Structures are given as structure tokens and as C-alpha cells.
Amino acid sequence: MMIETRYTKDHEWVRLDGGIATIGITDYAAEQLGDVVFVELPKVGKAIEKGGEAAVVESVKAASEVYAPIAGEVVEVNSAIEGEPANVNAEPMGAGWFIKLKVKNAAEVGALMTEAQYRDYLKGL
Template identity: 60%
Template sequence: MTTRYSKEHEWVRLDGDTATIGITPFAAEQLGDVVFVELPEKGKTIAKGDEVAVVESVKAASEVYAPVSGEVTDANAALEDAPQTVNEAPEGDGWFFRVKLSDKSELDGLMDEAAYKAFCEEL
């Protein structure tokens, strides 16, 4: 599975036509200790760039934007009871939601891992 990254620090991992989405370790580190996560409802149709979820830390609240368009097929309910998972495993068990893609070509506009690392080094 290939992972792609947005400039808003979300990651997208594709499995068939379903994308799992979360925030990057860089974003989790910037936020600090995550204390609350608000996730999208299953069945919600989202468009690339939409505010889809909210993550709150001891420092700040931040929106999570949709890096791709589609229909939300799953949300990581485990984060409601254990939001710290976002800090512990941002690209693993700390995923936010899954989307059935409506336009796979949107992935072409996202960065691969090397490009994302270079992008973060410039920040």
C-alpha cells in the first residue's frame, strides 16, 4: 500500500478504492498531547479540502481536512476513548477515517514520502 501526504499534514493510504486517512507524525508532534478527536459520520460525502474532523490537544484545536473526495465508510471510534493513540501511532492505530474514493486521480496531487519529508524540512 502506498502512502501519500498533503500539505496540511494528512496521510492517505490506499487499499483498493478505499483510503485510510490520518494525521502525520509531524502534525501530531506539533499539536502535542491529543485529548479529543471529533470524527466524521459514516455515510457522509466529503470533498477534497473539506474540514472533516477536529483534533484537540492541550495546546490547540485543529481541523483535519479531506485530502481526497468520497464517502466516509468508517471512523476510528477507538479514538473517542483513547485520543492519545494519535500521538502514539499517528500512521497506525491513530488513523481517523476511511473513505471510498470518488476520484482516484486526486491522489496524483499528493506528495510521496520523500517529497513530504523535504516539505517538512522547509517549514
């Protein structure tokens, strides 16, 4: 079965696979941010609440927070983007992922937008 990607109004994506959710920012968010020059990721083991700060991403111009769209415990972070922040722009939906969370409540993922819903949401912006 194909793993579905869900989206948030803050332009993050979430991919749930066996209780572990991978989280990143969307193509749209990466485009809006511009060239990413710095990424700050949480420590593995950190418990993050839904809406809590999951990462900080900085472009040449400004710093932005990435908020966790779901609650969970950080089980892995993408250290590669700390060394090469440009990966976030190059492949935001793939190699530019931010963190993996052990999900507390899978229903929170189900409540997020589907790809079709997110596309409609972008049209309205």
C-alpha cells in the same frame, strides 16, 4: 504490492487500498499538536468534498480541523481514538488513523506528495 502512503502540505497521510483511502495525521502533525485530548469524527455515510472538514482534533492548548485531502464517502471511522485520543500521539501513522473514505477520484490521491517529497517539504519548514 506494497500500498503507498501519500502526504499533504497540511500533514495528513492517505493510504489507498482497493478504492478505500485511510486518512490520518503525520508524525510531524502529532508532534506539533502535542497531547491530543479530544477527537471528533464524521458520521459514516457522510460525503466529504476535497478540502472539506473531515475531523476535529484538540490538544490541551487548541482545536484544529483536519481537512479531507480527497473527496469521498466516509465508510468507517476510528472510534478507538475517540475513546483514547492519546493513540493519535502514540501511533499517528498506524492505530491512530482517523477515517476511511470510498474514494471518488483516485487521481486525487496520485496528485498528493510521495514520502520523499513530503520529507523534502518538512526540511523546508
